[in-house]
Amino acid sequence: xxxxxxxxxxxxVQEGRISILNCDYTNSMFDYFLWYKKYPAEGPTFLISISSxxxxxxxxxxxxxxxxxxxxxxxxxxxxxxxxSAVYFCAVFYNQGGKLIFGQGxxxxxxx
Amino acid sequence: DTGVSQNPRHKITKRGQNVTFRxxxxxxxxxxxxxxxxxxxxxxxxTYFQNEAQLEKSRLLSDRFSAERPKGSFSxxxxxRTEQGDSAMYLCASSLGGHDGYTFGSGTRLTVV
Numbered sequence: 001x002x003x004x005x006x007x008x009x010x011x012x013v014q015e016g017r018i019s020i021l022n023c024d025y026t027n028s029m030f031d032y033f034l035w036y037k038k039y040p041a042e043g044p045t046f047l048i049s050i051s052s053x054x055x056x057x058x059x060x061x062x063x064x065x066x067x068x069x070x071x072x073x074x075x076x077x078x079x080x081x082x083x084x085s086a087v088y089f090c091a092v093f094y095n096q097g098g099k100l101i102f103g104q105g106x107x108x109x110x111x112x
Numbered sequence: 113d114t115g116v117s118q119n120p121r122h123k124i125t126k127r128g129q130n131v132t133f134r135x136x137x138x139x140x141x142x143x144x145x146x147x148x149x150x151x152x153x154x155x156x157x158x159t160y161f162q163n164e165a166q167l168e169k170s171r172l173l174s175d176r177f178s179a180e181r182p183k184g185s186f187s188x189x190x191x192x193r194t195e196q197g198d199s200a201m202y203l204c205a206s207s208l209g210g211h212d213g214y215t216f217g218s219g220t221r222l223t224v225v
Contacts, residue, residue, distance in 0.1 A: 009152070032211050043116070043203050043216030044155065089154050093211040097168050098143055100205075100214070102154030 003027060004092055006103035013110055019077040021106050023090035028071060032093040034100070035064060035075050037086045044089060048075070080110045116217035118204050124223045125194055132190045133220045137206030141213075144187050146179055147203040148172065149219070155203050161187060162209075194224045 005024045013019045025033075031052040036044035050057040050064045050073065057064050063076045077084055087107045091100040117136040125131050137144045142163050147155035158177070159169045163184035173179075176194075181187040191198055201221050207214040 004154075006154075034211060034214075036216075041121075041218070041221070043118075043205075043218045045216070046214065049211060091154070093214075097160060098207060098209055098211075098214075099145060099157040099160060099168070100147075100155070101157070104152065105154050 002104075004090060004101050004103040006090060006106050008106050009104070010107045010109070013080050013108070015082055015110055015112050016079045019075075019080045019084065019108055019110065021075040021077075021088050021090075021108065023073050023075075023103050025071050025073075025092060027092075028068070030092040031095070033064070033066060033073050034091045034093060035062075036089045036091060036102075038089060038105070039086050047088075077108075080108075082110050082112055084108060085110050116204055116206055116215050118202075118217035118220050120220060121218065122221045122223075124225060127194060127196060127224055129194055130190065130192045131194055131222065132188050133202055133204075133222075134186060134188050135204030135206075135217060136186045137204070138213075138215055139185075141206035141208055141215075142184070143207045143209050144181055145205040145207070146187070146189050147205065147216075149201040149203060150199075158189075191222075194222075196224045198222060199224045 034049040035047040038044045087105045091102045145160040146158040149155040161181040201219045203219045205216045
């Protein structure tokens, strides 16, 4: 049973436009959510996070939105740049033990 | 500090052989995690240590897998009698216990032929 789901395996956008990556989760008790970016042959790197007590967190071109009633979060990248092309994972943080539960990832391709 | 270091970066082994991977975490981090990532999937939790104590193991960690962190610093992950299904990227991460500063290494890519 997949507790964190990213239903879009891939997304292609034009440079300068908005990229929207989506993630759904099953457990309303999760209280911390993160987005990671991964290039081939490298480990995931932290991008942005959000606590369940907030509905939005912004860091430069990256904004994460959390809809707790829908158990849904999204990552917006504006404007998208070719260097943003990577696989993006959403994850939830388990306070007990501190492990991360990841979604399957969405491969973003930003075309010049 | 150069972050989380994993060695080797790549390993090709024949089915049935044993392999061992090493992870050197960020020095002040007391927690160390192992994850496995297969094609088209996100990283999956395998096990974690707080200092030298192994506190949780996933059901994904069969009895052919063993992990150690003998002095609470570096960790090793050994796979005995490798199978083709063990082919994956093995990722190590370290943290101070919270979500801030949770840092991954570049991984070890294992191919079992």
